[in-house]
Amino acid sequence: MVKHFFIAFFALSVSTMAFSQETAKQTFKAPGMDDTLARHKTVAILPFNVSISYKKVPKNFDNEGNIAQEKKDGLALQGGMYTYLLRKASNYSVTFQDPERTNILLKKDSLFYKLSEILPDSLCKILKVDAIIKCNYAYEKTGSEAGAIAKTVLFGVGGKTASGALTMHIYNGSDGNLLWRFFKEMNEGVFSNANEMMERMMRKVSRNFPYEK
Numbered sequence: 001m002v003k004h005f006f007i008a009f010f011a012l013s014v015s016t017m018a019f020s021q022e023t024a025k026q027t028f029k030a031p032g033m034d035d036t037l038a039r040h041k042t043v044a045i046l047p048f049n050v051s052i053s054y055k056k057v058p059k060n061f062d063n064e065g066n067i068a069q070e071k072k073d074g075l076a077l078q079g080g081m082y083t084y085l086l087r088k089a090s091n092y093s094v095t096f097q098d099p100e101r102t103n104i105l106l107k108k109d110s111l112f113y114k115l116s117e118i119l120p121d122s123l124c125k126i127l128k129v130d131a132i133i134k135c136n137y138a139y140e141k142t143g144s145e146a147g148a149i150a151k152t153v154l155f156g157v158g159g160k161t162a163s164g165a166l167t168m169h170i171y172n173g174s175d176g177n178l179l180w181r182f183f184k185e186m187n188e189g190v191f192s193n194a195n196e197m198m199e200r201m202m203r204k205v206s207r208n209f210p211y212e213k
Contacts, residue, residue, distance in 0.1 A: 027208050028181040036172055036179060037093070037210055040130040043170075044097040045085075046106075046115055046123070048077040051138040075103075077137060080198030092211045097129055124173030131173050139164030166201055170210065180210050 030036075050073040052066055082099050085092065105127055106112040115123070115134070123132055140163055163185065170180040184204050206212070 025204065025208065026181075026183040028178075029210070030177065030179045033179045033210065037131075040094050040173075040211075042097055042129045043094050043131045043133060043211070044102045044124075044127045044129040045078055045081055045099060045133045046135070047071075047099075047103065047112070048074040048081075048135045048137050049116070050074040050077065051136075053138070053140045055140055073137075075099075077135070077198055078102075081133075081135070081202065084198055084202045091213055093213050094130070094211050097127065102127055119176050120171030120178075121173060121176030124171070124176075129173060131179070132171050134169045134171065136167040137164060164197075166205075168205065182208060 050070045052070050052073070054061075078099050082096055085096050089095070103112065106115070109126055111118055111123070111126070120132055120134070124130065165183070165185045168180075168182040169178060171177065172179050182205055184201075186200065186204070202209075
């Protein structure tokens, strides 16, 4: 009994330590940001730019499949962020454009997979919004998911399976200037999916999110 207690305690300590090692957030605010944001009414969230890498490349690695997964995750995170913001709409000073409309307009102009090649103010004109939110999410799979699941089953504690870095930008529509930037590294645990990941991301972002009333 005592032995089992110490094993469980050790597993909990390791998991807690992994998450406590996440880096402190970094935030940039442009001069005059508050005055500019006060004039915004509608904001679009672009599909996330997701990159997936591996500390140890798995056997039978499929590069095309990996690219497809990156695109799928980018759309899932875009939708997850919109859902999160929509649930708390009364907390924000702006409305957020439905991602379905955003993506249709981008596809109409053949820009959907060329977002990095278009200036922010040009994107805002195409989407007819006052600002855009651009996000990059890069993560490296570092641990064995099977091993993390085993820890969860044995000890009730999930292990770290990946490390990720979120960078979020808000660009002004009239001139394309960067108004706000947020960067945070995080550890991803087992059983994470896009919605769970976005909930966790937004909890970290929310206290600094500039559209909060």
